[in-house]
Amino acid sequence: MSMLGDRLSVLSWISLIFLLHLSFTPLVVSQIQLNPDNFFIPVAIRSPYFNSWIGGNAPMSQWPFFWSGQVMAWLGLVRVDGQYFEWFGSWIPTSNTTNSTGAQLTPTRSTFFLQAGPMNFTATFLSPIEPEDPVKQSLPFSYLSFEAVSTDGAGHNVQVYTDISAEWMSSNLSNIVNWNTTQTAGSTFHTIVQQTPHQFSEANDIADDVIVYYAAPSSPGLTSHIGFTNDCREQFASQGFLSNSPTTPGSGVIDNPFVLFAHSLDLGTITQTVSPVVFALGIIRNPSIQYTTPDNQVQNRSPYFVSEGKSIDEIIDSTVNDFSSAAQRADALDKKILNAASAITSNPAYAGLVSIATRLSWGATDLTISLGTDGQWNTSDVKMFMKDVGNSRRVNAVETLYAAFPAFLYVNATYAGYLLAPLLESQDIPSYGQPYAGRDLGGTYPIALGNNEAHQQGVEHSGNMLIMTLAHARISGDGTLINRHYNMLKGWADYLVNNSLTPTNQVNADSERQANLTNLAIKGIVGIKAMAVISQALDKTNDSAHYDSIATTYANQWQTLALSSDLTHIVADYGDDGSWTLAYNLFADRLLQTKLVSDDIYQLATQYYKSLTVSSFANTSFGLPFDSTITTSLANSAWTMFTAAVTTDSIVRDSLITPIWAHASKNPSNPFPLQYRLDNDIVTGKSSPAQGAMLAPLALTIANTTIIIPPPSNQNAGSSSDGSSSHHNSIVGPVVGGVVGGLALILLLILGAFFWRRRSRYRFHKPGSFHNYETSMPTAFLSDTPTTSPTSGTIQPINVALPSKAREEMTQNSQTTLIRSQNSNSSAPSSSYSGTSSGADPNPANASPESPGPIQESLQTDVRGLRAEMENLRRAMLEIHAERLEAPPEYEG
Ligand SMILES: *[C@@H]1O[C@H](CO)[C@@H](O)[C@H](O)[C@H]1NC(C)=O
Numbered sequence: 001m002s003m004l005g006d007r008l009s010v011l012s013w014i015s016l017i018f019l020l021h022l023s024f025t026p027l028v029v030s031q032i033q034l035n036p037d038n039f040f041i042p043v044a045i046r047s048p049y050f051n052s053w054i055g056g057n058a059p060m061s062q063w064p065f066f067w068s069g070q071v072m073a074w075l076g077l078v079r080v081d082g083q084y085f086e087w088f089g090s091w092i093p094t095s096n097t098t099n100s101t102g103a104q105l106t107p108t109r110s111t112f113f114l115q116a117g118p119m120n121f122t123a124t125f126l127s128p129i130e131p132e133d134p135v136k137q138s139l140p141f142s143y144l145s146f147e148a149v150s151t152d153g154a155g156h157n158v159q160v161y162t163d164i165s166a167e168w169m170s171s172n173l174s175n176i177v178n179w180n181t182t183q184t185a186g187s188t189f190h191t192i193v194q195q196t197p198h199q200f201s202e203a204n205d206i207a208d209d210v211i212v213y214y215a216a217p218s219s220p221g222l223t224s225h226i227g228f229t230n231d232c233r234e235q236f237a238s239q240g241f242l243s244n245s246p247t248t249p250g251s252g253v254i255d256n257p258f259v260l261f262a263h264s265l266d267l268g269t270i271t272q273t274v275s276p277v278v279f280a281l282g283i284i285r286n287p288s289i290q291y292t293t294p295d296n297q298v299q300n301r302s303p304y305f306v307s308e309g310k311s312i313d314e315i316i317d318s319t320v321n322d323f324s325s326a327a328q329r330a331d332a333l334d335k336k337i338l339n340a341a342s343a344i345t346s347n348p349a350y351a352g353l354v355s356i357a358t359r360l361s362w363g364a365t366d367l368t369i370s371l372g373t374d375g376q377w378n379t380s381d382v383k384m385f386m387k388d389v390g391n392s393r394r395v396n397a398v399e400t401l402y403a404a405f406p407a408f409l410y411v412n413a414t415y416a417g418y419l420l421a422p423l424l425e426s427q428d429i430p431s432y433g434q435p436y437a438g439r440d441l442g443g444t445y446p447i448a449l450g451n452n453e454a455h456q457q458g459v460e461h462s463g464n465m466l467i468m469t470l471a472h473a474r475i476s477g478d479g480t481l482i483n484r485h486y487n488m489l490k491g492w493a494d495y496l497v498n499n500s501l502t503p504t505n506q507v508n509a510d511s512e513r514q515a516n517l518t519n520l521a522i523k524g525i526v527g528i529k530a531m532a533v534i535s536q537a538l539d540k541t542n543d544s545a546h547y548d549s550i551a552t553t554y555a556n557q558w559q560t561l562a563l564s565s566d567l568t569h570i571v572a573d574y575g576d577d578g579s580w581t582l583a584y585n586l587f588a589d590r591l592l593q594t595k596l597v598s599d600d601i602y603q604l605a606t607q608y609y610k611s612l613t614v615s616s617f618a619n620t621s622f623g624l625p626f627d628s629t630i631t632t633s634l635a636n637s638a639w640t641m642f643t644a645a646v647t648t649d650s651i652v653r654d655s656l657i658t659p660i661w662a663h664a665s666k667n668p669s670n671p672f673p674l675q676y677r678l679d680n681d682i683v684t685g686k687s688s689p690a691q692g693a694m695l696a697p698l699a700l701t702i703a704n705t706t707i708i709i710p711p712p713s714n715q716n717a718g719s720s721s722d723g724s725s726s727h728h729n730s731i732v733g734p735v736v737g738g739v740v741g742g743l744a745l746i747l748l749l750i751l752g753a754f755f756w757r758r759r760s761r762y763r764f765h766k767p768g769s770f771h772n773y774e775t776s777m778p779t780a781f782l783s784d785t786p787t788t789s790p791t792s793g794t795i796q797p798i799n800v801a802l803p804s805k806a807r808e809e810m811t812q813n814s815q816t817t818l819i820r821s822q823n824s825n826s827s828a829p830s831s832s833y834s835g836t837s838s839g840a841d842p843n844p845a846n847a848s849p850e851s852p853g854p855i856q857e858s859l860q861t862d863v864r865g866l867r868a869e870m871e872n873l874r875r876a877m878l879e880i881h882a883e884r885l886e887a888p889p890e891y892e893g
């Protein structure tokens with residue numbers, strides 16, 4: 001107890017120093033002090049294939065692991081006056097580990113505070129987010145910096161050691177890797193490649209075509225070595241340096257015995273490090289994406305940084321030498337995000353959430369360029385790709401992008417455009433063939449084939465795409481995409497005109513299928529309004545007036561249909577009085593300032609959420625399901641945050657936010673899962689980019705700017721857009737005409753149906769719907785001060801039960817790994833890499849293509865339809881081919 005007390009005061013003290021040091025602005029939270037006991041902390045997150053975490057309670061006695069569970073060994077040792085201690089990883093028994101005194105999280109960094117003997121240490125893992133420089137953003141390096149300070153004022157003799165294993169190379173630890181060490185003027189780095197890499201393929205979510213670099217800046221005290229336990233770890237432990245044999249290339253199996261890539265630095269006798277000891281780990285794939293262009297070229301796209309034409313030696317030298325500037329830029333971004341977060345709420349849960357979420361979105365992407373027809377890298381052709389990390393291999397999965405979008409809009413909206421560009425481009429061709437937006441760019445990252453399959457999420461994705469496309473234009477001011485793809489966007493808006501007010505045979509992002517989902521309908525309606533604003537920006541005033549009037553009419557209808565008959569809440573589906581939903585798509589109305597929905601509705605919804613947060617769900621402290629009609633009581637952190645962002649009462653908002661953090665920080669076996677059952681520990685979407693939704697309240701604070709439309713002469717897509725314009729007009733014209741003509745009739749029908757529903761409202765009762773909440777709720781949960789404030793004061797334990805089974809599993813994992821790393825001569829391949837999860841997707845809408853619904857428009861059955869079929873067939877063949885290229889099958893448990 002007294003030790004806990006010590007730690008508490010120590011942490012407050014560190015926190016205070018940190019505050020004073022960082023800034024004198026009224027930063028309520030300039031970093032998040034964690035209770036590391038209940039936490040998984042991101043270590044290095046820079047790309048879909050560079051995504052590692054560690055159990056925060058003991059970074060010095062467990063291995064970091066890939067989000068899906070595989071151990072990726074990264075070890076840190078330090079010698080103080082001849083005694084050695086472990087500060088990261090799990091090689092030696094706990095008797096010789098440093099003590100952990102706390103951890104800290106900012107949007108770009110995770111810092112661990114450690115102590116051994118007469119020294120304090122900090123180990124900081126920096127995952128840069130570099131929006132100002134696409135070269136740096138596309139370079140997946142992560143920094144580890146290490147600092148030491150004497151606690152007794154005396155000088156001590158200090159050496160630092162770190163290594164990685166080749167587990168970062170593949171999920172198949174029997175694979176053979178080749179390695180060597182390079183010494184340049186500025187650095188020494190180890191290079192690891194697979195002997196037989198499999199381009200564009202992954203197993204267990206881990207890529208089989210990476211090159212791993214582990215680098216240290218040149219320094220007189222630096223020794224570097226590739227070897228095994230005895231000549232790396234043991235050599236350092238006993239001698240404090242490595243035998244510097246850096247130029248011998250070698251080759252071997254990853255785990256038999258484990259080959260280690262080590263650096264050691266002798267700091268001499270010091271009272272403190274003058275500047276941090278820096279290491280840089282890079283996991284690079286080049287080419288990174290295989291993209292099928294609209295004219296059916298299969299294009300290998302490279303990371304943006306190749307445009308500089310630098311050698312890897314130059315790249316690594318500049319990376320390690322750039323550390324202090326990178327740290328300053330990271331500071332600036334951290335401050336920007338955390339200041340904005342604390343301006344929204346002083347609830348530390350919110351600062352915690354933006355800190356953990358931002359790098360998940362940015363770090364799930366590859367920023368790419370193509371080789372131009374002139375043989376030069378074409379930096380006018382920038383496209384960004386996002387893997388649906390934690391959930392599936394889908395490329396730019398549209399509902400994931402929609403959730404993640406606030407993180408891009410807030411940090412730099414230009415990148416939101418880089419993400420939309422390939423989706424828009426690949427669908428703006430006659431052979432796309434669907435009247436609605438596609439779900440993704442294909443199901444096998446990093447192969448972006450495009451996806452023109454018919455599906456039932458037409459309202460969902462057309463709405464998502466129109467909303468995101470306008471949000472990008474409005475916040476970046478760049479009208480290129482809306483101009484280039486105007487006719488296609490209009491086609492999608494027309495689809496929404498036909499299908500969004502009373503969505504039928506539609507499936508939403510959450511795999512709900514019932515007709516007339518209120519939350520889906522409002523997304524579609526905001527999408528129509530987005531088209532009106534897009535049209536306006538392009539001076540197409542007739543179109544604008546047309547969509548504007550429909551959106552307004554529909555929104556007015558919606559505001560009646562979507563409410564329960566007692567006008568207390570938004571129902572899940574029209575007429576289903578006993579149901580309710582978190583109407584998270586209202587976020588789009590606020591984001592785009594469409595003002596389609598009246599403030600009254602927001603207030604009413606807020607009051608209802610208030611009543612729900614004190615309902616029976618409160619017993620889990622993990623918040624609300626997103627919809628009462630989901631019988632398994634699923635919560636989704638992104639949708640909860642979208643909902644929180646548009647509440648009209650800050651106490652209600654915080655009562656939605658706090659449980660998200662409570663869940664994120666309680667979950668030792670699951671790195672920040674997106675979706676979770678409230679009745680057990682089943683989760684999906686670990687480490688999901690969709691967590692970018694945590695920045696939703698920040699996105700609402702961004703000022704929009706005037707959209708600049710590029711002059712027509714600069715339109716390189718001009719000719720193709722002419723072509724598609726006639727194509728789209730031919731479909732869209734009659735539909736629109738019919739819609740306008742039939743609008744009055746529809747309205748009459750709806751009105752009739754509405755009154756009929758009012759009369760028969762009590763007929764609706766869904767089994768499993770939680771319509772009794774309001775009557776059974778204690779009122780303790782809501783208060784001015786959140787009852788669970790995990791980080792206030794620094795190290796308050798979160799008041800939740802630990803899932804002990806998961807904890808045991810993790811501990812066992814660590815032990816297994818410890819043993820196998822120590823017994824480096826054992827010849828049995830380890831079987832412990834199956835990890836804690838499969839990437840299996842329990843969401844049927846995500847896992848398998850939707851079967852074509854009855855929503856096919858008759859207008860499609862023409863030559864175009866035939867061509868689309870041909871294209872489907874071709875893509876299916878390509879997809880099969882791509883899957884066969886993937887060497888090892890997935891090890892799914
Ligand atoms: C702990 O460290 C000491 C001094 O460095 C060393 O002699 C001892 O063998 C270590 N113990 C273990 C279990 O590694």
Ligand SMILES: *[C@@H]1O[C@H](CO)[C@@H](O)[C@H](O)[C@H]1NC(C)=O
Pocket residue numbers: 085096097098099115116117
């Ligand atoms: C860790 O902390 C405990 C309790 O304060 C102390 O006895 C022990 O020596 C510390 N370990 C190291 C390596 O300093």
Ligand SMILES: *[C@@H]1O[C@H](CO)[C@@H](O)[C@H](O)[C@H]1NC(C)=O
Pocket residue numbers: 131132133134411412413414415
């Ligand atoms: C946003 O990103 C673009 C492209 O990398 C860059 O040119 C611009 O400077 C960035 N703006 C900010 C404010 O970071």
Ligand SMILES: *[C@@H]1O[C@H](CO)[C@@H](O)[C@H](O)[C@H]1NC(C)=O
Pocket residue numbers: 010011101113115119120149150151
């Ligand atoms: C070392 O860390 C301890 C525990 O976190 C703290 O109390 C102490 O002030 C630190 N000392 C120095 C010199 O940083």
Ligand SMILES: *[C@@H]1O[C@H](CO)[C@@H](O)[C@H](O)[C@H]1NC(C)=O
Pocket residue numbers: 178179180181182183191193249
């Ligand atoms: C190290 O190996 C890589 C990959 O095989 C190779 O490109 C590079 O030239 C080698 N470097 C040295 C110094 O041997």
Ligand SMILES: *[C@@H]1O[C@H](CO)[C@@H](O)[C@H](O)[C@H]1NC(C)=O
Pocket residue numbers: 371372373374378380381716717
């Ligand atoms: C570069 O990319 C742009 C945009 O995709 C394209 O219009 C242009 O033709 C490309 N340039 C070359 C030289 O390939």
Ligand SMILES: *[C@@H]1O[C@H](CO)[C@@H](O)[C@H](O)[C@H]1NC(C)=O
Pocket residue numbers: 592593594704705706707
């Ligand atoms: C921002 O959006 C609002 C709402 O649509 C609009 O009234 C305003 O003109 C926009 N501001 C700019 C600078 O475009």
Ligand SMILES: *[C@@H]1O[C@H](CO)[C@@H](O)[C@H](O)[C@H]1NC(C)=O
Pocket residue numbers: 502504515516561574749750753754757
């Ligand atoms: C959807 O709602 C509309 C308007 O209330 C109603 O006319 C229609 O019957 C509903 N559809 C279904 C399948 O319930």
Ligand SMILES: *[C@@H]1O[C@H](CO)[C@@H](O)[C@H](O)[C@H]1NC(C)=O
Pocket residue numbers: 172173174175176887888889
């Ligand atoms: C793992 O790699 C080894 C050596 O490359 C190979 O023989 C084996 O088939 C692979 N296992 C799987 C499951 O792919």
